[in-house]
Amino acid sequence: MSQETCGSLPPLEVLVDAKNLDERFALTYEPETYRRVIAGKDVIIHCHHYNSRMQRTVESSGRVDGGMLIRSSAETVFAEQVAAVLRDDEDEPTRRAAAEGLYRHLGFGVLDFSKLEEGVITSPSSHYVEGWLARFGTREKSVCTFVEGFIQGAVYALTGKLVHAREQSCMAKGDSACVFHLDFDRDTPIEPNRKQKFEFEQQRDLKFVHSNNIDEQKIIDALVEMPIHGNDDGLIPAFSVYLANTPADYYNLLSIRFVEAMQAARRGSAARRMLVSDGESCAMNTFRGIMSSAEWDALVVPMVQEQRDKMYALVAISNGLGWGNWHILEDRGRQGITYASLNGYEALGYREYRGQADQPQCLMLTGVAAGLMELVYGQGTVAERQGTYLSTEKSCICHDSATCQFEVEQA
Ligand SMILES: [Zn+2]
Ligand SMILES: [Zn+2]
Structure with missing residues (x-):
């Protein structure tokens, strides 16, 4: 030059x-x-x-x-x-x-x-x-x-x-x-991000169900290689939605504090139900966007041979989004499904912020578990599908188990 x-x-x-x-x-x-x-x-x-x-x-x-x-x-x-x-x-x-x-x-x-x-x-x-x-x-x-x-x-x-x-x-x-x-007239300090280290070994010996048609690693690799960061406007339009990278600490602090504040007002169960329902609606809306996107058409559609294949692809995508490492433990088709989550951010976060819990704490994933079934097997609009499957977190890393397990049945 x-x-x-x-x-x-x-x-x-x-x-x-x-x-x-x-x-x-x-x-x-x-x-x-x-x-x-x-x-x-x-x-x-x-x-x-x-x-x-x-x-x-x-x-x-x-x-x-x-x-x-x-x-x-x-x-x-x-x-x-x-x-x-x-x-x-x-x-x-x-x-x-x-x-x-x-x-x-x-x-x-x-x-x-x-x-x-x-x-x-x-x-x-x-x-x-x-x-x-x-x-x-x-x-x-x-x-x-x-x-x-x-x-x-x-x-x-x-x-x-x-x-x-x-x-x-x-x-x-x-x-x-x-x-x-x-x-500038503030003297209340910012609360420090106080966490205790939670010693945790991800479980390795569970046998998961997979579909021979879906190359889960290929889907995850494609997501990891996608440049999921803000454009000049600081926005991430992708998969027909706006994405954002939010620290797990924020979601965990907010949901823990919200449930605790609601518990103090004797509304703890309602708070938990609302956060589950947010996860359920999130799964349907986000993944409906994903399933109607060009990225899905190019990457996943060529692999799909039968309806259930979509579930395996969606689980792979959610793993690529950083929600954790969860897989299908038992596939009962449209009747129901059991997932195991090995290191969900809600479970590990709860442990770090509050220690052992007296009940399962993975509210977002509980809702997502039902939402995915409603999306793959349900009919009609998102509102019509919501609530047609019931999801229960049967065991949780926060509570009593080495993995979180979610059982979903037709309502
Ligand atoms: Zn504004
Ligand atoms: Zn859990």
């Missing part, structure tokens, strides 16, 4: 910085356990259906302050994850670019921290807004509670300052951008 042409290119250090930042968000994938790790956190791929529904469940119970639960869980987790992509010896613009880059890479949208001192954070693109609009339509209230929590954690990681972030304008209400104001 000649000296003359160099003048029109960005300075070399800018290019190096961008490359440096990307390396900090690189995905580490562990084939043994199917775990996906970004910036020190296990991340789980869920779509906007699940994220919006879970938010609505937590915020709409009326018995607990759901907004506070979402913000406090997010700030605890993202204060850590943002800190993991910052370097002490870098200047402020680079550190802010790293925090913004992580947010965009995970698929949550775009955040602009350039007016942080003035107490204003802007977001021109948002996974939670896209999700809410696609699922529930416009709303009079702001929807970006999760983003408020992310900002509170990120500002703490960037500056050491405690703030409350409150959304003033939201695209879900028809505003042109989501705008968050910072209140």
Whole structure:
């Protein structure tokens, strides 16, 4: 390259910085356990259906302050994850670019921290807004509670300052951008992400059922090779849905705290049922999207010989999404199915946060277990299929067993 042409290119250090930042968000994938790790956190791929529904469940119970639960869980987790992509010896613009880059890479949208001192954070693109609009339509209230929590954690990681972030304008209400104001008058600390190590050996001697027609490893490899990270708008449109990489810690903290808060209001069983139902609807919506996508047509359709093959393909896909490592233990066709999950994120997370439980705790996977059967064997719309299969977590790593087992029967 000649000296003359160099003048029109960005300075070399800018290019190096961008490359440096990307390396900090690189995905580490562990084939043994199917775990996906970004910036020190296990991340789980869920779509906007699940994220919006879970938010609505937590915020709409009326018995607990759901907004506070979402913000406090997010700030605890993202204060850590943002800190993991910052370097002490870098200047402020680079550190802010790293925090913004992580947010965009995970698929949550775009955040602009350039007016942080003035107490204003802007977001021109948002996974939670896209999700809410696609699922529930416009709303009079702001929807970006999760983003408020992310900002509170990120500002703490960037500056050491405690703030409350409150959304003033939201695209879900028809505003042109989501705008968050910072209140620096806060003295309550961010709760640390306190976990105890759970010594755990994944069980290896279970005999699973497979389909000779479905090459599960090929499906998982294809998912791992897919670039599942945010585009220029920080969004991940894929499989006809919006995906996001959310730390397992966030889902676990939020669901544990929600159930506990509801238990204190004597509504614990209802809270568990709602979270199961969110998983059930998530499975049907997400996987219905997946089954009508070009990716499914290219990769899976050529393998499918009979209806049950779809179930084996869907289980392989969910394993590729980082939900854990689960397989089919007994296949009774449309009558029912038994799955075993060897290292689900809910089970391991519960153990780390709370220790041994007095009952099974894998609520999302319990719902997904039923949702997959309803999708593969059910008829009609998602609403008509919901509840046509009943799923029970018969044993759980949190409770009394080395694996989690889910039994699903026709209702
Ligand atoms: Zn918003
Ligand atoms: Zn379990």
